Amino acid sequence: MPYVCLRVVTVILDSLLTPLVYHILKTSKANSVSAILPALLIATDPTFIVQSRIYSGDSLSILLSLVGLYSALNFYRLNSPNCGATRWVLALSITIALSLSMKYSAVFTTLLSFSVILSKFWQNLADASYTKLMLWRQAALIILLPTLLPLLVYAGCWTVHVSTLHNAATISSKSTLGTLSSAVELTELNIAPRPVTNGSLITLKHLHGRSCWLHSYDLMYPKRYPDGRGSSHQQQVTCYPFVDQNNRWIVLKHFTGVSGEDTADNLAIKHGDIVSLLHEQTGRLLNSHLVAAPMTSTKQEVSCYVNHNVSMDIQPGWMIDIDDRSEDTDDWLGRVSEIKLIHVNTSAALSTTSKQLPGYGAGQYELIADSFMFHENTLWVADEVLPPSRAHSSQISGLSNITLLYCLEKIYILHKRIFVSVYDYSEDHEYSSSPLHWVTGHSTLLYWMHPVDNAQIYMLPNVLVWNISAFSLLILLAVQIVSNIRVRRGITPCHLSDTTTALEKHVAIGVGGYSLNLFPYFFTSQSPLLYNYLPALVFAYITFGYLVNHVTQSVQSRWARVLFYMILLQVVCTSFIFTLWISPLIYGSIDTSQLVLINRLQHLFGWRFSLNQN
8 A cells, every 4th residue: 555655664764863863962072872762762652653555745854954963973073174064065955955845844954953063163274284275165064064055955845846746636735735836826817806707716604603615526415315315416516725736727718609699718707607617637617406405405505517317407697797887897807806606597606605514425514505695695706717728737747737837936926825815823832832842842743643532642751851861951961061160270181071072062062952853833923733843853862962971971880870871771761661551542552451441540630531422
């Protein structure tokens, strides 16, 4: 199955995170024990296990950004002008480009990698073995290559997207760039009102109350509704609350057949004209008839006509009634004209209700034809309008679809909509939480729940290990402050100066990386979700490894070291046992003792769980 292959890829990528963290600590001159410890903690952390199985974006973004940090640390270790600087800077540049193409939050680790490279260059300025020409070449290398190459790769990724995914469909406007790209094709070119003409490609938006669009897809109404009533078994038509490819309709004007009548494609649709609406994706006509609507039995069903050879004639005619037409023109104008679509055969107006269709309709809103048309629920607006030439070529594949908008211009518009106006989150997510709750392990995130029993998949923090790692950040920072004071006062012996320098580097990497990946979320307008903590959590584990490294170097007693190692072994075993304990909530297995486990976790940590009523 394709989804199994995709999950294998995400698991493999996440498994590479363990050896990568080990090599980052070894590259920054930590001992083997302190390098193995955070790698084992990541391998046994339930949050990374769940995220690698459910969502590949974070795993890949974290992996690529840490590969960039590993490249920067190797560049920092170079001791001569000609020993592989270009190779490591090139590796950093490529991983920066790929990680930022995956997720913008990778910019925080990218800033840390840049600071490592710049600090090395600052050291080289005082190195006599570097000539002025070498320094200028290295400056150009570390400034131009990590800047220009990521821009080229990033622009290339977006160019491929807008040239190949222009017709991508989706079920949600919050996650799929294909739909956003389609929305840009429709939206950004229609700033001024455009008249709807014969052959225009449009989307119809419900004007008052809940925002939703006239929508259809290649699924039929059930032969019998759950209450026992029969249906037409024709193609479902709904009101869908997201921008989607299936919202597109082609306007076809009905002509009288009088000799000399103008039948041109660009003929404007006016008040009183009769039209048919052809669904672009399925090629079926919007239809209504004297069949009861699926949820509101007193209203008419609206469908896309399918000929089942049951003597049910097609009735696709709809009269355009412009409710707010001006004295200057009777033209139907996109984004301006408030219209009613009145079914010719039954004199019922296209309308919607607040009722959501059950399973066969995927929770989309019911669409009806209402014989009482004098209310605002019957008002629609042509939200997007494209000319007939675009409508007729919308199914043609290849770069010809992009002729309407140059790639660079389209990329600019997409980014403007991403960062400014596309996503309007007015409310926090049910499982959103404060970043402070991430640090203390008081936050959870539900990924999946079985519709019948209580089998479910959660992202659950390992509270003990998370708190130890967060506490190690404060301890390592305090040790570094005390060490600096001792050096400043001349108390620290000269032979320990290298240790002090290494401590400063470890604090900069561990505490700096943690702070960069955590603190920005304290300033977001809405509370974010727990998975945003994973990049910072990696640096918390790395900092824990650095702290272990400095403790083992400072402790001289053999028995004290043995005791310390036993404590570390207990931490790793505790992490592994905890993951085994909550494994039913990690893998979504159906376990008779799962309800008992949920009750215990609620009692111990105060976590909130969702339970089915039955």
